[in-house]
Amino acid sequence: MEARSISPSTPGAAQPLAALRRFVGKWGLIIALLALPVYYGVRDLTHGYGAGFVAGHHVIQHDLSQLGFNLVSGISNGMIWALVAMGYTLVYGIIELINFAHGDVFMIGSFTAVGFWSSIGLGLTTGPLGLIAGLIVTLVVAMAVSGSLNVLIERVAYRPLRGAPKLAALITAVGFSFILQNVGLLWRGGSPQGVSDLIHENATVFKISGVIVHRADVLAIVTAIPLVIALNMFIGRTRPGRAMRATAQDPEAARLMGINVNNTISLTFLLGGMLAGAAGLIYALYETTIWYFQGFEAGLIAFTAAVMGGIGNIRGAVLGGLIIGCIQQLSDSRLGPQWTPAVVFGYLILVMILQPRGLLGEETREAG
């Protein structure tokens, strides 16, 4: 920002203050992010934590395994947010629109996945091979449905408004978010619904020095990482990917170079929607409950993740998603889940104050 870029060159009385500001600008966010795990880690070591009852006595342990457990589930949970956040960041990077309907596309992805796997007959009794094959087919279906839904939304609600005031598109995004929520409400009713726990998500896969890793954690990580790598390769190595980057940088110049901007934007929405669909399937298996409002909450959390990583930056979205996942798990297990949104948004404000570009952000056209 202007103030910071000028301050080093102004000599005189403000020197210590400028040094402090530089220090806070460089390290402030990292210190703020480390504060929570370090605080609880030290607390676990000094005060200990209750590890349940054994023979009618409280067991107090003094080690870091609970913190480790929080961080492992934070990372696997964060993978879901990372997938959703990448959709936000792709769309924001290319048309500078906060796509409020994105969270609801993710919700529709969850609903489609659950509807599809129960219609092809996956259940608790399905054998492991059939389960894996069925889930892969479900993944493809959920990605296809969410991706095409996202493209459709872009075509109907955002494309006619290109060149109109920017807030108009924001309102159509909100409008579509409401429409999709209503679809979800009619589809599965107004209260959270349990879905069959296909993968026995709480079964322990392995245990490293006291930290239990559940099947759900493995599933989230094993599904999400290839998708993240594939997306990165697509954007970095292929021609359409290069067209996307060019359009994000300067749509006008990209068009002059012969890039079909409208198709590129549609492709961006397709990719974002597909990732949201994949996240929807993982979420349904991971949480084993789905409801029509999940998309709204997930949307806000994933959006926070995208901003924290630096909006417009894909690796930033992944990093932000993982960090938000960890913050969320720490806050869920230590402060109580009812405070988690406040903690997450508190961190969002800290990011905006300390480093508005985000952790890995480059300057976008908007943010100077």
Added chain:
Amino acid sequence: MSELIAQLTEWREALRQRRSAVVQRLPSWSGRVLAAVLLVIAIVLPFFFDPASGFMNATIIAFAYVVMALGLNVVVGFAGLLDLGYVAFYAFGAYCVGWFGSGFFYKAHVHVGVSHVAGALPGIHLNFILILVCAVLVTSVAGAAIGLPTLRLRGDYIAIVTLAFGEIIGVVAVNGQSIHLSGGETLTAGNLGISALDLPYFPVIGMFSLLDLRPWYWLILAIMLVVLFVNLRLRDSRLGRAWIALREDEVAAVSMGIPLVRTKLFAYSIGAAFGGMSGVFLGAYHTDVTGDDFAFSFSIFVLAMIIVGGLGSIWGAVFGALLLSYINYYLIPDVLNSVPHSLGLNFDLSQLSFGIFGFLLVLVMILRPQGLIPERRRRLELTEAIPAEDGQLAEGGQL
């Protein structure tokens, strides 16, 4: 397709010319006469309706939303600071009634200018006007405080910070039962709600009742007219012009000597104060303050009003607020709810209210992206812009 669009544009142009000819022929005092007639209609309106009817209820809520929309219009419309956390000020206003107009703080005994009913109860009981003043003070300070971290930011980043603040305040409102103040009292009553709020009481008029909605109507009408007047004067004042200058080009405005920090903070404070006033009224009117009233969708609802009406335009904000709140609180629940049954379909329209509302938002924005009653300055910008490049751009630009 393009011929059709050309034909439509031609007709629209002809219509506009004829309309401007008519407007020019009208005498200069016609605007004031129109305003006076509207005012008289607004004042006598309740005599034509049942004092406890659904329409009266919807109208009262719609007027409260007009006040909200006018407040948000100062922040977003005039100053160009996209605020997605406006619900915070609704919450502050409503909690002012909850704290200072009920038995919530049951250990305190403060009574100022209230009826003998409330005067006999424990808790803090202030007169409605005093609560209004408190709310204005609290919300304008809160508005400036929320505005402070956004001063260095631009555009969507301001939206993100205000959104975060709004959400945090919503979470605190819901979980306020576990925040203990001194003496065993809590900050809010969470989802149980602070209930049994005092009904507004004025010395000569007496106490309001929930069976006769007319006094409520006139009260919110008075608040709305005051806010409308202040808004109209603000827009043309030095401060109002400074806001518009900042909105159009921050760097140019600052280099012309506009104090950036003060001007922006004033926009946040004044917008927040209007929201707080409306919050006080809505809190008192609903007679309870529940934590989950203060959700993000509320901010979006008010924002949709001013964008549908036409960003930055005062009459647009009024019209958008009336339109959307009548649709949401009257048309969908009261009027259209029986339509599916009369068509032989077996479902409730209220189940679809979200979807209908969203569909209308999309429709209005696609057909008229600059809003229904755009601000004059903005309309000029949009119509006199660089010649549009293709049909779609022309659609967006010349409407």
